Amino acid sequence: MDDLEQRFQLLLERVNYLDQRDVDKIKEAWQFAKIAHSGQFRKNGDPYVSHVLSVAEILVEWKLDCVSIISGLLHDTVEDGITSNEDVLKSFGEEVSLLVDGVTKVREVRLQGDKGEVTIENLRKLILVMAKDLRVVIVKFADRLHNMRTLEFLSEEKQRENAKETLEIYAPLAERMGMGEVKGQLEDLSFRFLYPIEYKNLILQSKEPYSKAERNIKKMKRFLLADLANRRIRVKISGRKKHLYSLWSKLNRPGIDGDYTKIHDIVALRILVDTVDQCYVALGLVHQRYKPIPNIGISDFISQPKPNGYQSIHTKVFGPNGKTTEIQIRTYAMHDQAEHGAASHWAYSDAKLKGVSDEKLENTSIIAEKSKLDWVKQLVSWQDDIRDHEKFMEAVKFDAFAKRNFIFSPKGDVYDLPVGSTPVDYAVAVHTQLVWHVRGAKVNGIMVPLDYKLKSGDIVEIIKTKNKVTPNKGWLDFVVTHEARKQIRMANSNLT
Ligand code: MN
Numbered sequence: 001m002d003d004l005e006q007r008f009q010l011l012l013e014r015v016n017y018l019d020q021r022d023v024d025k026i027k028e029a030w031q032f033a034k035i036a037h038s039g040q041f042r043k044n045g046d047p048y049v050s051h052v053l054s055v056a057e058i059l060v061e062w063k064l065d066c067v068s069i070i071s072g073l074l075h076d077t078v079e080d081g082i083t084s085n086e087d088v089l090k091s092f093g094e095e096v097s098l099l100v101d102g103v104t105k106v107r108e109v110r111l112q113g114d115k116g117e118v119t120i121e122n123l124r125k126l127i128l129v130m131a132k133d134l135r136v137v138i139v140k141f142a143d144r145l146h147n148m149r150t151l152e153f154l155s156e157e158k159q160r161e162n163a164k165e166t167l168e169i170y171a172p173l174a175e176r177m178g179m180g181e182v183k184g185q186l187e188d189l190s191f192r193f194l195y196p197i198e199y200k201n202l203i204l205q206s207k208e209p210y211s212k213a214e215r216n217i218k219k220m221k222r223f224l225l226a227d228l229a230n231r232r233i234r235v236k237i238s239g240r241k242k243h244l245y246s247l248w249s250k251l252n253r254p255g256i257d258g259d260y261t262k263i264h265d266i267v268a269l270r271i272l273v274d275t276v277d278q279c280y281v282a283l284g285l286v287h288q289r290y291k292p293i294p295n296i297g298i299s300d301f302i303s304q305p306k307p308n309g310y311q312s313i314h315t316k317v318f319g320p321n322g323k324t325t326e327i328q329i330r331t332y333a334m335h336d337q338a339e340h341g342a343a344s345h346w347a348y349s350d351a352k353l354k355g356v357s358d359e360k361l362e363n364t365s366i367i368a369e370k371s372k373l374d375w376v377k378q379l380v381s382w383q384d385d386i387r388d389h390e391k392f393m394e395a396v397k398f399d400a401f402a403k404r405n406f407i408f409s410p411k412g413d414v415y416d417l418p419v420g421s422t423p424v425d426y427a428v429a430v431h432t433q434l435v436w437h438v439r440g441a442k443v444n445g446i447m448v449p450l451d452y453k454l455k456s457g458d459i460v461e462i463i464k465t466k467n468k469v470t471p472n473k474g475w476l477d478f479v480v481t482h483e484a485r486k487q488i489r490m491a492n493s494n495l496t
Contacts, residue, residue: 004049004050004053007053011057011060012026015069018065018066025070025092026069026070026073028091028092029069029092030053032073032074032091033073034049036077037076043150051146051150052072052073052076052077054146056069056072058072058146059072062142062340064135067095067099068099068135070092071135072139074096075100075103075104075139075143079104098132098136101129102132103140103143106126106129106140126140126169137173140170141174144166148189148190160193163189163191163192164194167186167187167190171186171190174341177308177341178337179340179341180310180338182340182341184243184245185243187243187246188245190245191245195248198248202247203244206244214241216267216320216321217239217325219320220319220320221269224237224269224285224289225237228273228282233282234273235272235273236271236272236273237269238270238272239268240268240269242265242267250263264325264326269325269326269327270329271328271329271330272332272335273329273330273331276331279302279313280313282329283329286315286327287317290318292315293317297315299314299315302334304408304412309337310341311334311337311338314326315327405417405418405419405421405455406456407421407426407454407459408460409460410459410460417481418481420453420480421453421454421481422450422452422453422454422478422479422480423441423450423454423462424438424475424484425479425481425484429481429483432483438465438469439463441460441462444458447463470491471487471492473488473492475488476489
């Protein structure tokens, strides 16, 4: 048996979470892919199918469903192979054909002309197919991950092009979908090709700080394992190394200016337990052993999950020798969600989906999870609003991918808004009609002007007018979200 067949056998062993019928379909897809790509080779000389097999392997690693894995195997057959969409549809059904078509559509179109425009066109397509089925993006992430891992075989120009697109579009998208591990990997791979000198320097410079922090974590781990064992809590404690690109970005922040001692989470201590109750017990034990740092102390993302679904308790404590250390506490389930995000909604859930019609699917929890991703729908609606390429890119980049602040309603609902957002942006995010009733705003209980720049953690209360009042045109001078701008303009243009 050759190398590839051996890898495929291993893959089959790893999909034991699927039933036999699905496994047979996957075998069929593998045969299909081999025929479609016969005689094709990658730049490094490997047979082309080694690439689609790698993509499928990544999807299995993320424990994805049968449809996604098959789509991974077939994702390049229509574009590069000798098959057509109809062939895929006939052999593998509608879902697979939709996914393969989606991935094919968002392939990098290397057209002549302005490169910026090509990327934007891709982004538009990507957003449109995402709205149909989010698994398209997940297969695309797996594809991109493998392409980035083998980027060294392309020309330098292509390397930079791909790395830039990955850093500007795919990594932020992965973050927004809660796929933290994928985001970290994509960023580090891009970093290496976009800033090769900085990358090499950082690896050298960070060696000592990393290992120092690791030694520290080791000490803490011993004590905490004993403390938790005394309470008979089953626990896994590890050190989480910060990804290189994320470290580099933080080092470049004003106020940090390359000072490693100001980075408290270069290696964070991570505690995994079975239940939510145990998370809080663990937090208590941590604080009895190591005092929390006043003011920057605890973030409880278990009771207040981040909008992308992330849950965990973060606390910063005085570790051994007074060294500030971040500790993250979460359940195994939360950990899986944090690493795989949107992908984890499809993990293991395949059985539930089998043979169920689209209408019935609407009622399942899996679809309910998808509705959390309202921002995708919003992006789709902008497609029509913003015809101009550049403006579209600006809106998408700023609203969807800019650094987000977490803003709370008085009831504790969380909204994530781009940095620089004001109470008016918040009002529109809560409900588009609320913009007709804005009289004033309180932040953390104190009246503020409407152009006040909100900060993460702010609790915002909109003081409402009784009757509908046309939103002030002057607000256009300070709102930052596309949706707020649009609502204020629409309201004022309807007056005539
Ligand atoms: Mn591919």
